[in-house]
Amino acid sequence: GNSVTQMEGPVTLSEEAFLTINCTYTATGYPSLFWYVQYPGEGLQLLLKATKADDKGSNKGFEATYRKETTSFHLEKGSVQVSDSAVYFCALSDFQGAQKLVFGQGTRLTINP
Amino acid sequence: EPEVTQTPSHQVTQMGQEVILRCVPISNHLYFYWYRQILGQKVEFLVSFYNNEISEKSEIFDDQFSVERPDGSNFTLKIRSTKLEDSAMYFCASRLAGDTDTQYFGPGTRLTVL
Numbered sequence: 399g400n401s402v403t404q405m406e407g408p409v410t411l412s413e414e415a416f417l418t419i420n421c422t423y424t425a426t427g428y429p430s431l432f433w434y435v436q437y438p439g440e441g442l443q444l445l446l447k448a449t450k451a452d453d454k455g456s457n458k459g460f461e462a463t464y465r466k467e468t469t470s471f472h473l474e475k476g477s478v479q480v481s482d483s484a485v486y487f488c489a490l491s492d493f494q495g496a497q498k499l500v501f502g503q504g505t506r507l508t509i510n511p
Numbered sequence: 512e513p514e515v516t517q518t519p520s521h522q523v524t525q526m527g528q529e530v531i532l533r534c535v536p537i538s539n540h541l542y543f544y545w546y547r548q549i550l551g552q553k554v555e556f557l558v559s560f561y562n563n564e565i566s567e568k569s570e571i572f573d574d575q576f577s578v579e580r581p582d583g584s585n586f587t588l589k590i591r592s593t594k595l596e597d598s599a600m601y602f603c604a605s606r607l608a609g610d611t612d613t614q615y616f617g618p619g620t621r622l623t624v625l
Contacts, residue, residue, distance in 0.1 A: 434616070440618055442554070496542065496559035502553065
């Protein structure tokens, strides 16, 4: 079945550091790929998405490129801020059935000033 | 901006009791979902609901669970006889009907079974 594997956390960085959170997937067909973020005490919010190979999703300075050849969707940001501290979830859905989301285990990111 | 809401934010119950978790999806959305996250584990799909019926369910969603859209705005998850292992954060989500439409999540209900 479909699955998502995320970089183990927690990740701690200093403000203005470069961020990469790795995400790889296993899927049949051509899934859509997502990054969701969960800020403390809040629900899951869509951060960005990509629906086909070579698409780049971007939002709030974060980017991720759908790489079919490496089955990856790594999240990057050039200069992180304290306000980026949150848990980040990589997920996929497919076009079959109910299009349920399959999530990675989540990566807790802490940014220190 | 429209959002998915969930009540209560935290529910504490005794093992064996019935609980109902409530969600109000975004008003023009057609697909509804429940997911759960046991502390420290992945967010897991439970069930999806479309056109007043279950469209897909996971192995977790056994006979103890049921969903309902009682009045055209609420979407509920009922657990008939709670077990300790049902303790988790339960998220409701909704989306429009297009193939690439995003699922929008509520803030979650934390269920604690004692």
